[in-house]
Amino acid sequence: MPGASRISRDANTTLLMAKKERSRQTRRARFLLLLPVLLVIGIFGLFPLSIALVYSFLEPGTYGGVEWVFSTDAYVQFLFERDIFDDTLTFNSAYLQIFGRSFGLAFITMIGTLILGFPVAYFIAARPPEQRNFWLFAITLPFWTNLLIRTYSMLLIVRDEGIVNLLLINMGIINEPLEMLYTDGAVLAGLVYSYLPFMILPIYASLEKFDFSLLEAGHDLYASRVQVFRHIIIPITRPGIVAGCVLVLIPALGAFITPELLGGGKKLMIGNLIALQFGAGRNWPFGSAAALILMALVLISLLISLRVGAAKEGSHG
């Protein structure tokens, strides 16, 4: 008997050692599998952001690039204008206005996509499953289509000689073409058009598994339409709405192509301001500083969205 127990103990030890060896192998395999992605995105995706931080504290080079001299001018320039002759600073709100405009446009875009997108997401989720695939495909396809080309197609429509003006003139509603291009309205229409799928898809995802008989239950308990909407549908879709708002707000804040083509370079947004500094503006430090301020805005929006998302669990959990 003692011999048998010794054998089983040996077997146990062997098993344990084999298990340990296997978990060591798993760890090594896992590490090797992760290594390329960590290197590529870590070094060439994440690390460059710290370069931008460093650049924002340097002086601009004459032909682009930077001079390796410490300076906070990039941030000062954001709020003040330095007089060339006596070096005095005067308050200048031009850049603040661009940030304000961008935030305003991005916010209205978010609300616009929500108003247009929510009914669509709800409608798709209430379809029978075989019809859902068609709708999802139809909504997703524009998302993958080139943003530049979609913006260009929008430009073709709102131009002075565009199809909208042509139709209105032919129908005798107007005599002169409406000037729609190069206005805030055109930029807004372009932004909503570009980012609508980002709003629809997450709201749909939050409704996908929703049991619509719950609505009937609410209805049976004499809840009004508004009450059903407020107490059943909104709480269920809340995570989707928050996710959709973030997914629209972030790219809309940093939009470059839409204001470039539909705003005609006069209606600058943050994205154009940044790109300009790395192009004709030749002020890389200022461009880097603007990019970092944009990042800060994005992070603040993300934090707010986390709070709003968490508030829901607090009141319903």
Next chain:
Amino acid sequence: MAKLSSLFSRSTGSRELRKQPLFTGMSWLVLFMLYAPITVLIVFSFNDNRSVVRWTEFSLRWYSAALENDDIRDAALISIQVAFTATFFATIIATMAALATTRSGQYWGKSASIALINQPLMIPEIVTAIATLSFFSILRHITGVTGIGWLILAHTVFCVPFAYMPIRARLTDMSVTYEAAAADLYASPLQTFRYVTLPLLMPGVVAGAMLAFVVSLDDVIITLLVAGPGETTLPIYILGQIRRGVTPEVNAVSTILIGVTVIMVTLTFFLQRKRK
């Protein structure tokens, strides 16, 4: 009959709740809004006239003009070269990462790794673009290396999360029982991967590769800032032309690009649907 329907009126009312007729109308309107501008662009690429709004006659003249244009051909070749190479590397990297984040249990740093992989999606593209440009300008200066490799590297980085998504989804849906059975039959981990996991995973890999390809092919902002002289991709060429004015030739090139995207995304959609 009227009585009968009034008997059921309550249930009809709740079904109304599910249907929301106003929402139905709005959904079709949104669908129209999403497709009308692109449709106009495509239709007028086949117009036998310089105008992009007045229809005269069907013609392929803008397509033949586009194909004979050397600038467009060069740009297309560069686009394809960059997209293929970036897709190749991004798909391999993403497949490895997907295996590591689905097939090796829970471990420290797993959610951080996933966050890192998705990082390019959470940062506005313009910020990524200028940060990459700044970093590459230093690296170019130090190493003295120039050429299209830098552009391909930048594309690889933002293609990884797009390739990763469908591959990871496929792995999560795949039962581990096949791999466990292979291991029970004394297949080595490498054999299990080669003969069991990879064939089952293939639809996910192909879907991921096609999404990466589309994303690389369509990129404007990062390419605009990072590309060196002579590295004009098709979208950058189109942007330059649009800035100069509207021509049907641009419509033709755009339609070709849209066509490639639609074909690839449709294939991806069906590849991902099959698994159900």
